[in-house]
Amino acid sequence: MLLAGCSERVEEFGGPTMGSTYSVKYVRSASAPSVEQARGEVEAILGEVDRQMSSYRADSDVERFNALPAGSCMALPAPMLELVGFASALSRDSDGAFDMTLEPLLNLWGFGPKGRGGYVPSAEAVARVRADVGHQHLSIRGQELCKDAAVQLDFNSIAAGYAVDRVSARLTGLGATSSLVEITGELKAVGRKPDGSPWRIAIEAPQDDRQVAQKIISLDGLAVSTSGDYRNYFEENGKRYSHTLNPRTGAPITHNLASVTVVDESALQADGLSTLLMVLGPEAGGAYAEARGIAAFFVVRKGEGFVSRGSSRFEQLFAAKED
Structure with missing residues (x-):
């Protein structure tokens, strides 16, 4: 057992998918598959999703x-x-x-x-x-x-989360009991790294031109999805129009919610809920999350800056010391 533990290492591979990229990290133990086998299985799933759901x-x-x-x-x-x-x-x-x-x-x-x-x-x-x-x-x-x-x-609001769940489950089925799967920004972590530490990911701050960590959280058996209006938008006559549309109006959202992150055991659920809460906005979205016990982290524009807050379930999952 000691020898097996010492030989464990993190393997990593990735590539293009769904107009973006994917990456997989998993702990290579005696029971886990080779990189070649894991990559083949993962890309078969991604190819199936693309053939079925690509716009x-x-x-x-x-x-x-x-x-x-x-x-x-x-x-x-x-x-x-x-x-x-x-x-x-x-x-x-x-x-x-x-x-x-x-x-x-x-x-x-x-x-x-x-x-x-x-x-x-x-x-x-x-x-x-x-x-x-x-x-x-x-x-x-x-x-x-x-x-x-x-x-x-248009499956784009949930296809990546669905694919993350499929890939994560397949890796577990192949014997990789610890993995971190990311597809077009949606991700799920299972198990721990060889040194016993958890997989840690950063929730991105809403910056137009660069990636900045807003909050760092530890995951095991949980998926994360973030929706935001700070990258995909256009401006006309000095007004900003987000790519997130409100189905009730047929027009881009107009509230001051910059981004929302949802944490759930299901990447599909997290993916769909992050889009839903982004449409609802900070007040209605916050009430929706509280009523249904959703772990959500909201970043709201205020003046020239931002204020952030987590739902009750989010705060229960992630202690304040994790920043």
């Missing part, structure tokens, strides 16, 4: 569904139906604050895969596009997803 390739399952007219049904893989069901439940629970049918609006504002650069559309154009937006237009019938309007799905 940036015309041959993906989601883009083929999006091209269908109103009144159509299409058989979809079980993971996609699972995520549609998950998103629909979040939408109902938040009175429409979360919505993964926003792709036409994202394109209209210039933030989607078919956007033509950021600009402020007319109120008439927003109203016209909103007619084909909303989870109420979708229904799952067996293995098929049906739509009664020309709905277009």
